[in-house]
Amino acid sequence: MVTLRRELSDADVRRIVQESLRMISQTQNDLGVPIALNMWRTKLRLETGSFVAGAVNRRRGNRYGMDYGSFAPPSTITLDRKLPSSDHPLDMPDLAETMTAYSGVHEVIHADDHTGGDRLLLATREHILREHRDKLEKSMAIIQSEGGCSAIHDHGDLASLWAVQYVDMATHYRSYKVLQHHRYPKLDHIWSMLSDDYFPPNLLTCIENSRGTQHVFSLFTEQAGGYCLIEALEEYNAIKERDSCSYTV
Template sequence: MTLRKELTDRDVRILVSDSLNLIDKTQRQLNLPIMPNIPLTSRRLKQGNFKAMYINNPKGKNYSMDFGSFQPPASIFLDKRLPSSDHPMDMPDFADTLTVYSAVHEIIHADDHVGGDKLLLATCKHILSTHEDKLEKSLQIIKKEGASSIIKDYEDLASLWAIQYVDMVTHYRGYVVLRHMHYPKIDQIWSRLSNDYFPPNLLTCIEVSRGSDYVFSLFTERMGEYCLIEALDEYNCMKEREAQSYMV
């Protein structure tokens, strides 16, 4: 297989513009708060900084989905190699969809920033006030493993968990957009994320049982009441109920 042409800065700018239109159309058609601040975010990104660059993925995670980044106030970077992200496979649809998915993902991060990162701050506060026992146990493990120079206290750990939750939510919102627009291979891309410790497909599993309106309510109306821990607990309860129904 021949590797495809790498992304350019101009490509990233076009991707961001097209993806904003994609998100706006999906949001209006589904009437879901995918990007609550989209008018202001769109205006800000029109003056944004867009770069194609080499972004190193974590070792051992070929499909980590870390192919972009957002830097406040309005900079979006995408990996130059996204058009060849299916390598060594020969699945151009996969690469094309992953490229758009990556742009959508970073745009949603930008929208959160425009809105004051409310979900991040509320989730961190929730973890500190509700899950002190889990923070304590986790911090003990971290200290035993010698990683306490990075995570020093409850606040550091709660912040990390909140960031992970927000990223999970961002993945879900991006998936909803591309699923609605029937992008090819999106389900295959989504399944790759199931290898993460807190896979974002926890939310699609909950969605199957409770509906998309319920899932979106978790990070809108119920902001500050829910995090990775509640998501995992809810998922496990669903699986237990399913197992019991099979046994009856």
């Protein structure tokens, strides 16, 4: 996928989306992992979709620093028109090329999740409400003590926010696997850009290194509704503690 040092056009976004669909399908077939479970229906839906090169506003609830795209149901994908210069001021064209491909894949996966009824999102929200009521109560108390938040009125709103953050973390991981499979340059640089967060998506690559790729993908399928940001952090901390003990011994 070649990007020029100019702003993207709507036609460029359409091309990037088509290439993203191809790469996701190939990666799924080659690796045998469920990156996008509704791909054939998503392809059909995006055939008549809208593709926009514009200015991208951060999605509500998204905490990640790298956000150059958005998906609006049922089939609109927007990419930041300035993506070809997203490496500024580093002057690393390979990084901008990979960032552009990454953003396209990321939004196509969001579109695929929507095609499937956002099952992971809804199951995660219900899991949080069911299993983490105590943490919701503590967090709501903190929010209220600091003057409240216009977007969060109750436990349901907060659970929705945490579920959105978890799904975006899972989407980043799936996007990473697609570009890793296609050997895009400077991918590790992008991954490190996402690490400055309470729940960075590289939690999942750490878990993958310990328990395997199939285990991580099972979190989004067989174990959907039994796992969220909280379990991911707990599993990550347990791995680090075990590794630390092994090193000490």
